[in-house]
Amino acid sequence: MGNLFGKKKQSRVTEQDKAILQLKQQRDKLRQYQKKIHLQLEKERQLAKQLLKDGKKEKALLLLKKKRYQEQLLDKTETQISNLERMVQDLEFAQIEKKVIDGLKVGNECLKKMHELMSIEEVERIMDETQDAIEYQRQIDDMLAGSLSQEDEDAVLAELEAITQGDVELPEVPSEPLPEVPKAAEKKPGLLLHLISLAESADPTFSSP
16 A cells, blocks of 8 residues: 555654653652652651650661661662763753754855855955955046045145245245336337338339348
8 A cells, every 4th residue: 555644754852862851750750769768757757756655665776777777778869869960961961062063063064165165366356356446436536526646735735834934935026117118119110111111112122121
């Protein structure tokens, strides 16, 4: 008929989980045994008192010896419970450590794959290209804004400081008015040219000096 119910699901309970469960069950049984012994010890103590009242000293002594032996067993039981609890804690912590190691293993594998996709040379190339792009954009911004370079800014500030301190000598403006040109001198060149033109038209052999 084949497998009608499909493949059996794998149990998520590990061997460590089973071991921890068994240890806890043993610890709980020992604690129950402790409670039982405590109740029995109290009963035997009361019974020993009653025997002493009845004058049965030998039976009371025998009962107290038995009680003492059970108290020693109780101490051993407490030690066994402590050992079981320590073992449970160690196993649970070991499970946590295993999960941490598994997580680190997965993380390392992911990092290796990422490093294969992007080498150090590739990162350096991308960083260089990014820096070049930033510098290029800055130059474009400076040109669009019409801003001066740092060298130009320093030169302007130095010139301003020099002017403030009086180190730069500017040309002096003349205090006296400029001499006026005589009106006759201004018209003379025009009259002379007119006379020469008339002389040339009357005598072709005339040449102007």
